[in-house]
Amino acid sequence: MPTQAISYFDKLWLQIEPAVQSNTLNFWQTIYKEIYSNLIKDDRWLQYLNGLSVTIKVSFFSIIFGVVLGLILALLRLPEVKDIKYRKTNSALVNFFKYIGISILKLLSKFAGFYIQLYRGTPLLLQVLIINFGIFGTVRVDKIVIGVIACGLNSAAYVAEIIRGGLISVPHGQKEAGRSLGLSAIQTLNKIIIPQALKSALPAMGNEFIALIKETSILSYIALTELTKAGDYIRSRTYSAFTPYIISGLLYLVCTLTLTKLISKLEKRLSASDLH
Amino acid sequence: MKKLLALILSLVLLVGSMALVIGEESILVVTNPEYPPFEFIDSDGSIVGYDIDVMNEIAELAGLTVEYEAIAFDAVIPAVITNPTTIGLSGISITEERKLNVNFSEGYIDAGLALIVKTDSTIKSEADLVGKVIGVQLGTTSDFKAEEITGKDNVATYKSFIEAVKDLQGSKIDAVIVDKPVGLAILSELNDPKLQISDMELAADWYGIAVNKANLDLLDKINAALATMKENGFFDELNTKYFGN
Numbered sequence: 001m002p003t004q005a006i007s008y009f010d011k012l013w014l015q016i017e018p019a020v021q022s023n024t025l026n027f028w029q030t031i032y033k034e035i036y037s038n039l040i041k042d043d044r045w046l047q048y049l050n051g052l053s054v055t056i057k058v059s060f061f062s063i064i065f066g067v068v069l070g071l072i073l074a075l076l077r078l079p080e081v082k083d084i085k086y087r088k089t090n091s092a093l094v095n096f097f098k099y100i101g102i103s104i105l106k107l108l109s110k111f112a113g114f115y116i117q118l119y120r121g122t123p124l125l126l127q128v129l130i131i132n133f134g135i136f137g138t139v140r141v142d143k144i145v146i147g148v149i150a151c152g153l154n155s156a157a158y159v160a161e162i163i164r165g166g167l168i169s170v171p172h173g174q175k176e177a178g179r180s181l182g183l184s185a186i187q188t189l190n191k192i193i194i195p196q197a198l199k200s201a202l203p204a205m206g207n208e209f210i211a212l213i214k215e216t217s218i219l220s221y222i223a224l225t226e227l228t229k230a231g232d233y234i235r236s237r238t239y240s241a242f243t244p245y246i247i248s249g250l251l252y253l254v255c256t257l258t259l260t261k262l263i264s265k266l267e268k269r270l271s272a273s274d275l276h
Numbered sequence: 277m278k279k280l281l282a283l284i285l286s287l288v289l290l291v292g293s294m295a296l297v298i299g300e301e302s303i304l305v306v307t308n309p310e311y312p313p314f315e316f317i318d319s320d321g322s323i324v325g326y327d328i329d330v331m332n333e334i335a336e337l338a339g340l341t342v343e344y345e346a347i348a349f350d351a352v353i354p355a356v357i358t359n360p361t362t363i364g365l366s367g368i369s370i371t372e373e374r375k376l377n378v379n380f381s382e383g384y385i386d387a388g389l390a391l392i393v394k395t396d397s398t399i400k401s402e403a404d405l406v407g408k409v410i411g412v413q414l415g416t417t418s419d420f421k422a423e424e425i426t427g428k429d430n431v432a433t434y435k436s437f438i439e440a441v442k443d444l445q446g447s448k449i450d451a452v453i454v455d456k457p458v459g460l461a462i463l464s465e466l467n468d469p470k471l472q473i474s475d476m477e478l479a480a481d482w483y484g485i486a487v488n489k490a491n492l493d494l495l496d497k498i499n500a501a502l503a504t505m506k507e508n509g510f511f512d513e514l515n516t517k518y519f520g521n
Contacts, residue, residue, distance in 0.1 A: 138445075236414050
């Protein structure tokens with residue numbers, strides 16, 4: 001029964017309160033004071049859980065956004081796209097559209113390279129501040145949306161490089177085999193190359209997702225009440241030096257450990273096909 | 277002979293370093309220098325302002341050596357709690373909750389709160405604020421006041437209130453609550469005709485200097501100095517310098 005439990009905690013608190021006033025707490029009383037004021041008083045544990053749910057929401061959507069955009073960027077950076085050649089056909093109309101299409105593709109490929117350099121080369125904090133105060137400077141958008149956009153755009157750059165690494169790691173023979181079986185270039189990419197590339201990129205992807213969860217803490221700068229800000233908020237009420245951060249830190253650990261477990265499970269399942 | 281020389285040399289070094297360690301009583305003053313005119317960074321990078329002038333005078337009267345360090349406002353009181361020779365001086369309003377954690381000197385200025393809104397805003401008084409999103413600096417009395425008015429979920433808390441004002445300019449929030457002298461200073465700095473400031477109804481809001489609970493001796497020294505300064509007209513001069521009245 002939560003109500004009974006809380007009244008028990010309150011009773012314990014009342015017992016040590018005189019010592020709090022006179023600053024004569026012993027070691028265990030100090031620890032209890034920290035736990036009580038940072039977790040139990042005024043149902044403060046709820047603040048952490050609210051912060052946790054925001055962190056999970058932002059991380060989840062950023063990861064999806066980052067993977068989708070990252071995959072597109074990685075494909076644009078493939079040598080097949082980068083060094084695509086324009087071959088003339090007999091029809092002038094087809095030639096025209098082919099030329100335009102290839103030019104756009106090449107431009108996009110250049111842009112993808114530039115994008116990755118830009119986002120990997122500048123701090124996420126600056127990106128978040130610029131997106132919040134600059135790009136969405138005069139628009140009223142939910143801070144969670146801004147967070148997802150900022151973190152997703154940043155993550156996409158890293159994901160793109162990770163996937164590109166995966167794509168490169170697929171032996172060239174796989175592509176040749178696919179093509180010689182009569183699959184089109186797109187089909188080969190879709191059914192043969194990308195599945196294998198994602199599989200070998202998975203461990204590095206897991207790392208990136210974990211990093212992303214932790215990096216969402218930067219969003220506390222734009223007044224988004226996520227897990228770090230929840231700790232900040234409690235600390236601004238209780239003036240504890242670091243206890244709220246330990247509690248927030250433990251919750252981050254719960255998130256990242258869960259994700260690590262999930263990814264290693266997925267890795268195991270995917271590696272089933274490696275056994276010959 | 278060589279050994280003797282080495283012995284003498286090391287003794288000299290030892291005594292010399294001890295003298296450095298013992299030296300004068302050095303006090304670390306932590307402050308959040310994003311709060312003009314009370315504390316801010318001037319063009320050559322040093323921390324200056326009303327509070328700093330007060331502290332320097334106290335240091336002179338009480339014979340203390342002080343050093344200033346810039347940190348976030350919500351870290352000021354925790355820093356004082358964890359170190360007996362650290363003082364918190366950052367336009368800190370004296371509140372009952374804070375008194376549980378640190379000792380406060382006598383109040384040295386009554387600041388009061390102010391409300392900043394856009395000129396085309398529908399918010400005309402405190403009553404209009406209910407349910408509106410209010411931007412504040414985390415852990416300030418403005419923060420507590422905003423939470424009381426509009427509820428926790430509608431308070432946007434920033435590391436510095438300047439970011440709150442920026443988000444108000446961008447219409448992301450509806451209003452900003454801030455200590456009045458600070459609000460006036462930032463508005464004259466920004467010179468944005470779309471922003472307006474008005475007083476909030478609130479009882480006295482005195483700033484005090486936060487001192488570690490274990491260091492009563494230091495608290496006495498500061499209070500004695502403050503009493504002298506209140507009598508000898510130091511504060512009248514200072515108020516004229518910063519607020520012109």
